[in-house]
Amino acid sequence: MAEHTIKMPDVGEGVAEAELVEWHVKIGDPVREDTVLAAVMTDKATVEIPSPVEGEIAWLGAEIGDVVAVGSPLIRIKTAGGASDAPMDDEAGEAPVADGMAQEGEGVPPPPAKETPKVAAKAEVKPPEKSKPIFSSGAPRAEGEKPLASPAVRLRAKEAGIDLRQVAGSGPAGRITHEDVDGFLSAGRQGSVKGLSRRTDVEDIKIVGLRRKIAEKMALSKRSIPHITYVEEIDVTALEETRAAMNASKKPDQPKLTLLPFLMRAMARAIADQPELNAVFDDEAGIVHRHGGIHIGIAAQTANGLVVPVVRHVEARDIWDCGAEVARLADAAKAGTAGRDELSGSTITITSLGAMGGVVTTPVINHPEVAIVGVNKMMIRPVWDGSQFIPRKMMNLSSSFDHRVIDGWDAARFIQRIKVLMETPALIFVEG
Amino acid sequence: MKDISCKLLVIGAGPGGYVCAIRAGQLGIDTVIVEASKPGGTCLNVGCIPSKAMIHAADEFHGAVAASKGSSPVGISLSEPKIDLKKTVAWKDNIVGRLTSGVSGLLKKAKVKIVTGRAKFRDGKTVEVETETGSQIIRAENIVIATGSQPVELPNLPFGAKVLSSTEALALKALPEKITVIGAGYIGLELGTAFAKLGADVTIIEAQDRVLPLYDRELVRPVEKRLGELGIEIVLSAKAKGLSGTGALLIETADGGERKIEADAILVTVGRKPATEGWGREELVLDMDGRFIRIDEECRTSMRGIFAIGDVTGEPMLAHRAMAQGEMVAEIVASHKRSWDKVAIPAVCFTDPEIVSVGLSPDEAKQAGREIKAAQFPFSANGRAMSMADETGFVRVVARADNNLVLGIQAVGRGVSELSASFGLALEMGACLEDIAGTIHAHPTQGEALQEAALRTLGHALHI
Numbered sequence: 001m002a003e004h005t006i007k008m009p010d011v012g013e014g015v016a017e018a019e020l021v022e023w024h025v026k027i028g029d030p031v032r033e034d035t036v037l038a039a040v041m042t043d044k045a046t047v048e049i050p051s052p053v054e055g056e057i058a059w060l061g062a063e064i065g066d067v068v069a070v071g072s073p074l075i076r077i078k079t080a081g082g083a084s085d086a087p088m089d090d091e092a093g094e095a096p097v098a099d100g101m102a103q104e105g106e107g108v109p110p111p112p113a114k115e116t117p118k119v120a121a122k123a124e125v126k127p128p129e130k131s132k133p134i135f136s137s138g139a140p141r142a143e144g145e146k147p148l149a150s151p152a153v154r155l156r157a158k159e160a161g162i163d164l165r166q167v168a169g170s171g172p173a174g175r176i177t178h179e180d181v182d183g184f185l186s187a188g189r190q191g192s193v194k195g196l197s198r199r200t201d202v203e204d205i206k207i208v209g210l211r212r213k214i215a216e217k218m219a220l221s222k223r224s225i226p227h228i229t230y231v232e233e234i235d236v237t238a239l240e241e242t243r244a245a246m247n248a249s250k251k252p253d254q255p256k257l258t259l260l261p262f263l264m265r266a267m268a269r270a271i272a273d274q275p276e277l278n279a280v281f282d283d284e285a286g287i288v289h290r291h292g293g294i295h296i297g298i299a300a301q302t303a304n305g306l307v308v309p310v311v312r313h314v315e316a317r318d319i320w321d322c323g324a325e326v327a328r329l330a331d332a333a334k335a336g337t338a339g340r341d342e343l344s345g346s347t348i349t350i351t352s353l354g355a356m357g358g359v360v361t362t363p364v365i366n367h368p369e370v371a372i373v374g375v376n377k378m379m380i381r382p383v384w385d386g387s388q389f390i391p392r393k394m395m396n397l398s399s400s401f402d403h404r405v406i407d408g409w410d411a412a413r414f415i416q417r418i419k420v421l422m423e424t425p426a427l428i429f430v431e432g
Numbered sequence: 433m434k435d436i437s438c439k440l441l442v443i444g445a446g447p448g449g450y451v452c453a454i455r456a457g458q459l460g461i462d463t464v465i466v467e468a469s470k471p472g473g474t475c476l477n478v479g480c481i482p483s484k485a486m487i488h489a490a491d492e493f494h495g496a497v498a499a500s501k502g503s504s505p506v507g508i509s510l511s512e513p514k515i516d517l518k519k520t521v522a523w524k525d526n527i528v529g530r531l532t533s534g535v536s537g538l539l540k541k542a543k544v545k546i547v548t549g550r551a552k553f554r555d556g557k558t559v560e561v562e563t564e565t566g567s568q569i570i571r572a573e574n575i576v577i578a579t580g581s582q583p584v585e586l587p588n589l590p591f592g593a594k595v596l597s598s599t600e601a602l603a604l605k606a607l608p609e610k611i612t613v614i615g616a617g618y619i620g621l622e623l624g625t626a627f628a629k630l631g632a633d634v635t636i637i638e639a640q641d642r643v644l645p646l647y648d649r650e651l652v653r654p655v656e657k658r659l660g661e662l663g664i665e666i667v668l669s670a671k672a673k674g675l676s677g678t679g680a681l682l683i684e685t686a687d688g689g690e691r692k693i694e695a696d697a698i699l700v701t702v703g704r705k706p707a708t709e710g711w712g713r714e715e716l717v718l719d720m721d722g723r724f725i726r727i728d729e730e731c732r733t734s735m736r737g738i739f740a741i742g743d744v745t746g747e748p749m750l751a752h753r754a755m756a757q758g759e760m761v762a763e764i765v766a767s768h769k770r771s772w773d774k775v776a777i778p779a780v781c782f783t784d785p786e787i788v789s790v791g792l793s794p795d796e797a798k799q800a801g802r803e804i805k806a807a808q809f810p811f812s813a814n815g816r817a818m819s820m821a822d823e824t825g826f827v828r829v830v831a832r833a834d835n836n837l838v839l840g841i842q843a844v845g846r847g848v849s850e851l852s853a854s855f856g857l858a859l860e861m862g863a864c865l866e867d868i869a870g871t872i873h874a875h876p877t878q879g880e881a882l883q884e885a886a887l888r889t890l891g892h893a894l895h896i
Contacts, residue, residue: 148862
């Protein structure tokens with residue numbers, strides 16, 4: 001009989017700790033080799049921890065949301081020494097309920113370390129038992145059982161549009177009291193009612209995982225960087241014509257171009273003139289690292305929140321290449337398969353709320369970079385050409401800069417250069 | 433005659449219909465009620481109320497007769513008492529009259545328009561009433577069918593001459609010497625017992641092998657015993673075949689033989705049927721549920737704007753069920769959110785002794801798959817029952833074994849119909865045994881037997 005301890009793995013260069021974001025197992029669960037045990041998250045990526053052995057989970061060393069240092073014990077697995085027919089499921093029912101519905105004060109003490117339940121060597125591995133729902137009070141009603149309530153409670157529920165089958169009863173034999181109805185109402189009803197009612201409920205949501213990373217990052221950026229935001233409008237009529245023509249004549253293996261690759265290439269050209277914009281500022285050391293390679297982060301919304309996949313070496317990619325890479329990274333980010341190296345290392349960032357519209361944004365710089373370029377919605381606006389109003393496709397760029405190292409003048413010059421490039425798109429493609 | 437338009441039209445002013453109309457009137461709904469005869473329906477006119485009046489008169493008379501024979505336990509002696517049945521019926525009719533005119537008064541007070549005549553549907557929104565002064569068209573947004581029920585007739589013993597339904601039996605001018613009752617359900621037993629107490633020679637014929645087949649044997653046993661003491665002959669597993677040439681009743685007995693029973697009156701109480709004919713149902717497209725009109729939990733029929741309540745909608749055919757439905761429908765028409773959510777409908781037999789049953793009997797609870805506990809407390813251990821010189825019967829409580837939730841309460845005994853209120857309240861409130869056991873019951877009352885039955889089910893009765 002042996003016990004195998006899994007420590008928090010080194011999940012990336014320079015990472016000293018990682019946040020536990022998900023347990024895939026609970027104490028007592030039988031596991032096989034390669035069964036996913038947990039997910040941990042570093043600054044940039046979520047990493048799954050597989051089981052290196054077959055056995056039974058004996059101990060879990062952290063709770064969801066805990067930040068665990070690399071090398072700390074995370075999981076202990078009892079591995080089979082000799083054959084035994086002790087049933088594996090015996091302890092499953094005692095495992096803590098993982099879905100947050102467990103009653104308060106019902107914490108289950110970890111099994112004593114000396115206890116050594118055995119797992120038959122060839123026992124079939126079963127999926128973790130689904131946790132039973134636990135009602136806040138009273139016993140759960142069996143399926144099909146009618147809710148028990150006095151006529152006054154029934155009438156009140158009927159008039160309030162409450163289905164009493166959804167209300168747990170705290171009274172003897174599961175009787176639903178007026179107080180239970182009050183509790184149901186304040187906890188957020190599921191029925192529909194006419195009229196408005198006051199709500200006094202507060203839902204507490206623990207900020208963990210990606211959301212916590214985003215929160216910390218945004219606060220850090222706004223706390224340490226004095227932002228200057230500069231908004232300019234760009235006439236993209238010509239660019240849109242060029243884009244349409246290029247898409248119409250593209251080869252089958254080429255990606256459909258969006259506006260983004262044009263902007264990326266324009267930025268690469270502008271950065272060639274103003275390398276101070278493509279930099280990261282180590283303010284503790286007082287050093288700005290100007291990068292030769294242009295690695296553009298593309299802020300993307302996913303189901304879990306904001307992530308920033310990075311298109312590397314834009315200076316060395318043509319417009320088609322940029323388009324293809326943006327598409328690939330966007331898919332990977334949405335699918336959650338983007339790796340750590342694809343989500344880190346940017347030197348300047350583009351953010352776009354795209355189709356959502358908006359005239360102006362005040363983008364928050366992706367710390368420790370020094371510039372972020374925000375794309376607002378393109379729309380047709382009347383433009384005075386000196387003798388008349390003509391409809392033009394106009395788009396605003398809302399961009400923020402670290403005013404500690406970028407002066408307003410330089411910021412404006414950078415955006416004006418991009419404007420010229422985008423309004424005369426041929427310039428984007430001119431060599432030299 | 434000028435057409436009437438209203439928001440609610442109620443057809444039938446029985447307990448279901450008039451309660452519906454009164455409640456609707458209270459809620460400010462423009463309401464019309466149509467009734468072919470006097471308001472009050474079967475219940476007030478030819479059912480509950482007159483039968484209870486006759487039962488009371490019979491009890492009084494029977495007690496006096498017993499005293500005159502020297503068998504009064506409390507020492508009353510009398511010379512031979514007499515009863516003037518015409519006067520009895522007149523007294524009963526007076527009660528009925530006061531109640532029916534009371535209903536008319538209540539309807540008027542609620543500003544309900546009463547139209548007297550027979551109603552007939554023309555379509556789902558229109559009803560034609562034949563009144564004394566001509567045809568009256570009534571158009572209504574909502575119509576409630578509350579047409580009630582009628583006594584079932586036996587094909588080989590049609591009503592008429594000496595073959596009576598309960599309606600005629602309650603209006604007899606003279607007491608027949610020999611009465612045969614066909615059907616040992618609660619109506620037959622109640623009336624048969626009353627006639628026997630009034631001095632008639634009563635025979636009761638029942639097709640099944642026991643009386644009151646809808647109640648369990650424990651509850652029925654004291655009634656059977658009393659029927660025997662009253663000299664009522666019970667013929668079980670027998671079928672009425674018809675009348676012989678001489679006017680005697682022919683029956684087929686359990687062994688297949690034929691028997692002739694001489695009778696001056698034959699009372700047929702083999703049940704009641706919903707009144708689903710004669711009011712134009714053929715003009716509508718109503719889904720039926722067997723012989724009843726199908727309704728949902730809001731008493732809505734399959735046609736929009738048409739409700740049905742009371743006996744026409746199914747068992748149990750009881751006035752208090754109809755009243756509760758009527759009240760609910762009025763509130764639904766007034767746009768209140770309501771649905772039928774009653775836990776229990778009490779059932780009472782005004783036999784001697786009376787039987788009351790609310791909720792599930794032990795057998796019914798077991799059939800419903802419940803683990804139960806049940807106990808009864810006899811009136812022989814109840815001081816009040818003793819002091820009324822009638823210790824027959826008991827109160828029985830049925831509860832879930834796992835959480836003591838009361839599933840049913842039954843009783844048999846003198847005057848136990850009045851206990852139905854507390855029985856019904858206990859069930860409707862979702863009482864557990866501990867709730868009843870923990871409620872102070874006044875001493876000395878028969879109601880103490882309920883508390884003791886609950887205590888006994890919990891295993892610690894005090895007075896037994």
